[in-house]
Amino acid sequence: xxxxxxxxxxxxxxxxxxxxxxxxxxxxxxxxxxxxxxxxxxxxxxxxxxxxxxxxxxxxxxxxxxxxxxxxxxxxxxxxxxxxxxxxxxxxxxxxxxxxxxxxxxxxxxxxxxxxxxxxxxxxxxxxxxxxxxxxxxxxxxxxxxxxxxxxxxxxxxxxxxxxxxxxxxxxxxxxxxxxxxxxxxxxxxxxxxxxxxxxxxxxxxxxxxxxxxxxx
Numbered sequence: 001x002x003x004x005x006x007x008x009x010x011x012x013x014x015x016x017x018x019x020x021x022x023x024x025x026x027x028x029x030x031x032x033x034x035x036x037x038x039x040x041x042x043x044x045x046x047x048x049x050x051x052x053x054x055x056x057x058x059x060x061x062x063x064x065x066x067x068x069x070x071x072x073x074x075x076x077x078x079x080x081x082x083x084x085x086x087x088x089x090x091x092x093x094x095x096x097x098x099x100x101x102x103x104x105x106x107x108x109x110x111x112x113x114x115x116x117x118x119x120x121x122x123x124x125x126x127x128x129x130x131x132x133x134x135x136x137x138x139x140x141x142x143x144x145x146x147x148x149x150x151x152x153x154x155x156x157x158x159x160x161x162x163x164x165x166x167x168x169x170x171x172x173x174x175x176x177x178x179x180x181x182x183x184x185x186x187x188x189x190x191x192x193x194x195x196x197x198x199x200x201x202x203x204x205x206x207x208x209x210x211x212x213x214x215x216x217x
Contacts (some may be wrong), residue, residue, distance in 0.1 A: 038214025
């Protein structure tokens, strides 16, 4: 329900800004290929939210949309990082843990070619997702540290950290659906806010919902 509400807000907001931009004195330069990069919040959903806390996402990719068409094809590579919830760590009798999701997705994007600087798009697609979770314990150790950015200068150092006590990973097919509001700049590039729901049919269904701020050129 929360997912549908957020998507509805994005889409309805786009329709409200359409009339305001229709009369704007603005000329868009359309092209066939676009690159993009984005990052932001990634909220866990469903049963997955009992295992992993909300985290962050970074992604990038490209979109192909022939100039006369409102529909294009997009490809996206994304990474999500999450920390394990305290309840899940207690269940596994561990002091902590974390999880990650790599995604390579493709799908269709519908973006009507509005005359103003503010627009929107709707997206849906499929992809391959690599989901990983691991348990960690704190540790203390000493060793040589070498800095590749400072002529490989090395020194002996001690400190705390985490070591992995157990891990599990799987690669599965998943799907996604989302919407975005776009803001076209004078240069022809775009800033955008995107909300997209992802679902992967793992043993415990993996669901997450990134809300991203991005740049398209």
